[in-house]
Amino acid sequence: MAVEPARGLPAGEADGRRTEADVLVVGAGPAGAAAAYHLARHGVDVILADKASFPREKVCGDGLTPRGVRAIQGMGVDPTEAGFVRVDGLRVYGPTVVLDLPWPKLERLPDFGVVRTRHDLDHLLVQRAVKAGATLWERAEAVAPLVDDGWVVGASVRREDGEAETVRARYVLAADGAASRFAGKAGVRRDPTRPLGVAARRYYRSPRPQGTYFESWFDLWENGVILPGYGWIFPVGDGILNVGAGLLNTTSHFKEVSPRRMLDVFLRTLPEEWGMVEANAEGELLSGPLPMGMNRRPLALPGLLLLGDAGGVVNPFTGEGIAYAIESAEVAAELVHDALASDRPGLAHSYPIELRRRYGRYFTVGRAFARAIGNATFMRLSVLYGFPRERLMRFALRMLANLTDGRDGDLDDRVMDWIVRIAPER
Ligand SMILES: Cc1cc2nc3c(=O)[nH]c(=O)nc-3n(C[C@H](O)[C@H](O)[C@H](O)COP(=O)(O)OP(=O)(O)OC[C@H]3O[C@@H](n4cnc5c(N)ncnc54)[C@H](O)[C@@H]3O)c2cc1C
Secondary structure (H helix, E strand, C coil): CCCCCCCCCCCCCCCCCCCEEEEEEECCCHHHHHHHHHHHHCCCCEEEECCCCCCCCCCCCCEECHHHHHHHHCCCCCCCCCCCEEECEEEEECCCCEEEEECCCCCCCCCCEEECCHHHHHHHHHHHHHHHCCEEECCEEEEEEEEECCEEEEEEEEECCCCEEEEEEEEEEECCCCCCHHHHHCCCEECCCCCEEEEEEEEEECCCCCCCEEEEECCCEECCEECCEEEEEEEEECCEEEEEEEEECCCCCCCCCCHHHHHHHHHHHCCHHHCCCHHHEEEEEEEEEEECCCCEECCEECCEEECHHHHCCCCCCCCCCHHHHHHHHHHHHHHHHHHHHHCCHHHHCCHHHHHHHHHHHHHHHHHHHHHHHCCHHHHHHHHHHHCCCHHHHHHHHHHHCCCCCCCCCCHHHHHHHHHHHHCCCC
16 A cells, blocks of 8 residues: 655655655664565555665574474564475583483464575565565665654665665654664664674685584583573584574673683584584674663653664574564564554654553563573583473473463463563663
């Protein structure tokens, strides 16, 4: 459905030097591309601006759980086509066991995950947005929001290293990633009581045959002390592995242990014959933050909504963010479209309420979990006594990766209610 043009705004030019749109999306990662895709499919006039040009690299584990697969399917991407590596579940390495946990079979979700480099995946998603009708601006950096009488009414955008120009829009969607400097300039802040992860990854060419599982290690030791983090290996295809490690700021050692050090320890833990050595490394080691559990406040200001990492919409159990970036973008796109079509701006501003309705309870449980595993004793006991119990671990996988059918009253539902009741919320 086409939306009426913005009232009172100067008419934009039809070519690439436009000065207005119904919606300006800042950042074309999964969140921005998904928002632009869903808005354009509704006939909304949308500019998708990114300071980079695509394809571009993004530090990530490159892994999509079944939830992530569903999210990209919702953008018309076929995750079975060439380039995607299929993943059948999670393999967990503990001190005494190695456990294969296939994805649960659920009605609402596919039964497989995938791996695809962000270099390729993000490009694919941007192309989907453009095909749906969004106008893409590459090498276009939104330097500051434009605020008029308390409303964000556009942004100052610098294109191709030229002068910054004013772009007016009825809504601005900040999808500018974990640092989110753009939204910061509008007054959005990180909530320091909510968890933050940091992680590092590097690609390795390995002689080891590629499996069809996400592999993770939770018992990384250094000098007899268990480190407060985890390591992963994800199969990228063509003999390349994405090898990474991360940790949470809920641990008291957060300031002493960098993700690079975690990755170093992890690489030294791995068998020599897997070949995770400098000579087999492809590209640089990169690291980045994971803003979790909706740790940005507020998630919306008049005229501005925060999507994906910009809003801290990352699973606090796992650090999975791609699925949540796309899901939050879809919610925002629906609300903004409804607000534009019915000329009821209040609809768009119910976005934080809608996100809390969807994720509030789950993220509350996730934050409690993040605080608990920041405690070295809890972590050690979980690894020692939890890992050998397969049924418990299958349940843990469903909870951690948010893979449930969401039925009221089932076991997952009851356990989450119980944890929310006993978890002191911060
Ligand atoms: C080491 C690491 C490993 C991870 N592994 C996984 C994983 O395996 N699976 C998973 O699901 N999640 C993973 N995540 C999280 C995931 O990467 C993020 O949650 C996801 O990228 C969020 O998408 P986004 O669109 O919100 O932000 P981004 O993907 O960061 O995209 C933001 C975009 O905004 C652009 N931009 C920024 N500022 C501006 C500006 N001012 N103007 C214009 N453009 C701007 C950037 O160029 C970028 O393209 C990992 C994160 C890290 C750090």
